[in-house]
Amino acid sequence: MNKSIYRPDVDGLRAVAVMAVIAGHAFEEWFPRGYLGVDVFFVISGFVITLSLVSRTSASFGAFFAAFSLRRIKRLLPAMLVCIGLTCAILLLIDPAPKASLRTGAAALFGASNFSLYFQELDYFSPSIRYNSFTHTWSLGVEEQFYLLFPILFWFAYKPSWTQDVQRFLFVILSLSVLSLLGFVVYQASAPMAAYYMMPLRFWELGIGVASAAILYHRPDMLQNAGRFLPAPILIAAMTMVFIVPLGGAFVGHILIVVLTTALLFVGVKNEDQTRLLTNRPARYVGNISYSLYLWHWPFLAFGLLAPYSLWANPVVSICSAFLAAILSYHFVEQPFQRVKTPQPKLWHFAGAFASVLCVIALVAAGNSYRKSSGGSRIEAAMHPEFLALPGSGLPFNPTCVVDGRSRQLKPDTFDNCTFAPLAREEKTLWAMGDSHAGHLQGALLRLREDYGYGVHLVETPGKSFPVVEAGGFAPRSKLFQEVQRNWKPGDIVVLSRLYFSRTDPLSVRQTFGRWIEEVGSFADELERLGIGLLLVGPPPMFMFEDIRACVPDDELSCSIDRSRLEELTDIVHRDLSRLAGRHENAEFIDIFSKLCPPTSKVCSPNQDGYFIFRDRDHLNVEGAAQISQHLQTAIEVLEK
CATH class of the missing domain: 3.40.50 (Rossmann fold)
Structure with missing residues (x-):
C-alpha cells in the first residue's frame, strides 16, 4: 500500500480479527462467535484494496487489471502454496481418509474452496468439518473472487483519474452492498450454506470497506472528531463482547461486527491516541503475520484431531505451532516475494504462478497415489461406499x-x-x-x-x-x-x-x-x-462421534454408544x-x-467385524443398508x- 496512506491501526484490527478467529476455533465454548473475525477481515480487505488503488494510474484497463492481479498473486499465493503443500504432506501421513481435505486444498489454490465446500455439502458449523484441514480457506476464496470483480467496478465506476468525484462509485458500491446484504439476510433461513460461503452474499462486507475508504480518501476531515462520540476502547470492548456473547439471529452478529469495524476505521483517521490498543508494536506485528497465521492455525487444530495422541491434540500447542509457522512464513516466504520488483506485469509472471500451483497439486496427487498403492489406511479399507452407482446409467x-x-x-x-x-x-x-x-x-x-x-x-x-x-x-x-x-x-x-x-x-x-x-x-x-x-x-x-475417522474399525467399542x-x-x-x-x-x-x-x-457400534456399516453418526453406508x-x-x- 502507498506509504502516505498507511494506517497502523488497520494492522491492529487484523490482529483482533485473527485472534478472534483462532480463539473461536480452538476454544469455541468461550468464544462462540469468534468466527466473526472473518467479517472483520472482509471489511479491512475492501478498505485496504481501495486505498491501494485510488492513487494509481494506468493507461488502459488491461494494464490496470494485470498489475492489480499480479500484486494479489504476490501477496497471497506464495504463503498459500507453502501452507497447502506442507499440510498435504502431513495429511498423507496422519489422515486415514484425506480425500475431502485434498480436494478442498486443490480448490483453494484456484480461489474456489468456498465452492468446493458448498458443493461437497460441508456445513461450516457441523462437527465433522473440523477434520477438513482447509475449511478455513473458504474466506480466501470469497476475497479472491471479489478481486476479480472489484477492479472492473473500480475502473468503470471510478477510474483513477476521477479523484475529485466519487459519487458514482459510491452509488454503485453501496447499491450492490445493499442488495448483497438483503440476500445474505434472506438466505440465512432458506440456504444458510450459500449465505455463508458465496461471494455475492458476502459482497456487502467488502463493499462497506470499499465505501469507507473512498469516503475517507476524498473527505479525510469529514469525521475527524468521531472519536469524541465513538471512543476506540469502547468500540474494541463492544467488538469483543460480540465475539463472546451470541446476540439475536444468525445475521445480527455479522451486521454488528461490520458496523463496529467500520466505526473503528473512521475513528482511527485522526485519533491515534485512542487507537493505541491497535497501534502498539505487538498488535501491529500480529497484524503483519495475520495472513500466514490464519493459513496455519486451522491445519494444526485439524492435526490434533487426526492425531489425538500427539502434542497437537492440545489446542495450546497447536496454536503455538501455528504462530511459529506463521512467523517463518511471514519472514521467509511472504516478505521475500513482496520485495520482488515487478513494475511491468509479464505473461510469464502469471504462467509461473499457474505452473507452481499445478506442480504442488501434481506432487500431492503423486503422494496420495503412492499412499494408496501401499495399502492406504486401515480406516479407508474399513469404509464401504456410501451409495451404489445407478443401474444401467452408472451415474452416481x-x-x-x-x-x-x-x-x-x-x-x-x-x-x-x-x-x-x-x-x-x-x-x-x-x-x-x-x-x-x-x-x-x-x-x-x-x-x-x-x-x-x-x-x-x-x-x-x-x-x-x-x-x-x-x-x-x-x-x-x-x-x-x-x-x-x-x-x-x-x-x-x-x-x-x-x-x-x-x-x-x-x-x-x-x-x-x-x-x-x-x-x-x-x-x-x-x-x-x-x-x-x-x-x-x-x-x-x-452416534455422537464427530467424524468416522475418529473411530477404530477393529474395536466395536470405539465410537459406540450405550444402547x-x-x-x-x-x-x-x-x-x-x-x-x-x-x-x-x-x-x-x-x-x-x-x-x-x-x-x-449393551452398546450400539458403527462397525461390525472390522468394517464400518455407517458413513457418519446416523447414516448407513451400502453395507449397512444391505444388512436390513x-x-x-x-x-x-x-x-x-
Missing part, C-alpha cells in the same frame, strides 16, 4: 438423485434417472421418498431389486421429510411426488424414512415428528383407497409408528434399530398376504 446417486434446492437442483431428467422399472412385468415398484434417511436405504432397495425384481424409485431431499412438514414446504418434492402419482399402480409400495432424532446432545425426538405422524396417517388413508402399501422404516442407532441411552427415544418413535401401522391394513412398520443394535448388546434388506423384504411379504 449423489448428486443425480439428491435434491436440496441449493447446489443440487431438481432437473428435468431427475425422475427418470432415479426410477427403475421392475425386472419382471408383474412385479411391484418400491417408491421411496424422504430426507437423507430415505437416501441411505439405497443399498437395501437396489439389493431387493436385484434379488426380487422390484422396481425402485428413490430421490432423497436432505432436510425435508415426506410428507413435507418443514416450514415453507419444498416445491421440488411436490413436483417429484406428482410424477410418482402419475406412475404408481395398485400393488406398489411407498417406503418412508426420515431423521427422527435431533443431532444435539442430549438427543431428543425431533419437534416435527408429531405433525409428521398426523400427515402420514392421512397419506396412508389415501394409499389404502388406491391399493398401495406403505412401509414405515424406523430409526437406526445415532440404553437410545432406547427411550427409539421406543417413543417405534410406539407411534406401530400404532399408525396398526390402524391401516396397508401399512407395516420396520424396526431396523434392533437389527443393527440387537437387544442382547431382508427386514424390508419380510415386511413386503406381510403386506402381500
Whole structure:
C-alpha cells in the first residue's frame, strides 16, 4: 500500500480479527462467535484494496487489471502454496481418509474452496468439518473472487483519474452492498450454506470497506472528531463482547461486527491516541503475520484431531505451532516475494504462478497415489461406499438423485434417472421418498431389486421429510411426488424414512415428528383407497462421534454408544409408528434399530467385524443398508398376504 496512506491501526484490527478467529476455533465454548473475525477481515480487505488503488494510474484497463492481479498473486499465493503443500504432506501421513481435505486444498489454490465446500455439502458449523484441514480457506476464496470483480467496478465506476468525484462509485458500491446484504439476510433461513460461503452474499462486507475508504480518501476531515462520540476502547470492548456473547439471529452478529469495524476505521483517521490498543508494536506485528497465521492455525487444530495422541491434540500447542509457522512464513516466504520488483506485469509472471500451483497439486496427487498403492489406511479399507452407482446409467446417486434446492437442483431428467422399472412385468415398484434417511436405504432397495425384481424409485431431499412438514414446504418434492402419482399402480409400495432424532446432545425426538405422524396417517388413508402399501422404516442407532475417522474399525467399542441411552427415544418413535401401522391394513412398520443394535448388546457400534456399516453418526453406508434388506423384504411379504 502507498506509504502516505498507511494506517497502523488497520494492522491492529487484523490482529483482533485473527485472534478472534483462532480463539473461536480452538476454544469455541468461550468464544462462540469468534468466527466473526472473518467479517472483520472482509471489511479491512475492501478498505485496504481501495486505498491501494485510488492513487494509481494506468493507461488502459488491461494494464490496470494485470498489475492489480499480479500484486494479489504476490501477496497471497506464495504463503498459500507453502501452507497447502506442507499440510498435504502431513495429511498423507496422519489422515486415514484425506480425500475431502485434498480436494478442498486443490480448490483453494484456484480461489474456489468456498465452492468446493458448498458443493461437497460441508456445513461450516457441523462437527465433522473440523477434520477438513482447509475449511478455513473458504474466506480466501470469497476475497479472491471479489478481486476479480472489484477492479472492473473500480475502473468503470471510478477510474483513477476521477479523484475529485466519487459519487458514482459510491452509488454503485453501496447499491450492490445493499442488495448483497438483503440476500445474505434472506438466505440465512432458506440456504444458510450459500449465505455463508458465496461471494455475492458476502459482497456487502467488502463493499462497506470499499465505501469507507473512498469516503475517507476524498473527505479525510469529514469525521475527524468521531472519536469524541465513538471512543476506540469502547468500540474494541463492544467488538469483543460480540465475539463472546451470541446476540439475536444468525445475521445480527455479522451486521454488528461490520458496523463496529467500520466505526473503528473512521475513528482511527485522526485519533491515534485512542487507537493505541491497535497501534502498539505487538498488535501491529500480529497484524503483519495475520495472513500466514490464519493459513496455519486451522491445519494444526485439524492435526490434533487426526492425531489425538500427539502434542497437537492440545489446542495450546497447536496454536503455538501455528504462530511459529506463521512467523517463518511471514519472514521467509511472504516478505521475500513482496520485495520482488515487478513494475511491468509479464505473461510469464502469471504462467509461473499457474505452473507452481499445478506442480504442488501434481506432487500431492503423486503422494496420495503412492499412499494408496501401499495399502492406504486401515480406516479407508474399513469404509464401504456410501451409495451404489445407478443401474444401467452408472451415474452416481449423489448428486443425480439428491435434491436440496441449493447446489443440487431438481432437473428435468431427475425422475427418470432415479426410477427403475421392475425386472419382471408383474412385479411391484418400491417408491421411496424422504430426507437423507430415505437416501441411505439405497443399498437395501437396489439389493431387493436385484434379488426380487422390484422396481425402485428413490430421490432423497436432505432436510425435508415426506410428507413435507418443514416450514415453507419444498416445491421440488411436490413436483417429484406428482410424477410418482402419475406412475404408481395398485400393488406398489411407498417406503418412508426420515431423521427422527435431533443431532444435539442430549438427543431428543425431533419437534416435527408429531405433525409428521398426523400427515402420514392421512397419506396412508389415501394409499389404502388406491391399493398401495406403505412401509414405515424406523430409526437406526445415532452416534455422537464427530467424524468416522475418529473411530477404530477393529474395536466395536470405539465410537459406540450405550444402547440404553437410545432406547427411550427409539421406543417413543417405534410406539407411534406401530400404532399408525396398526390402524391401516396397508401399512407395516420396520424396526431396523434392533437389527443393527440387537437387544442382547449393551452398546450400539458403527462397525461390525472390522468394517464400518455407517458413513457418519446416523447414516448407513451400502453395507449397512444391505444388512436390513431382508427386514424390508419380510415386511413386503406381510403386506402381500
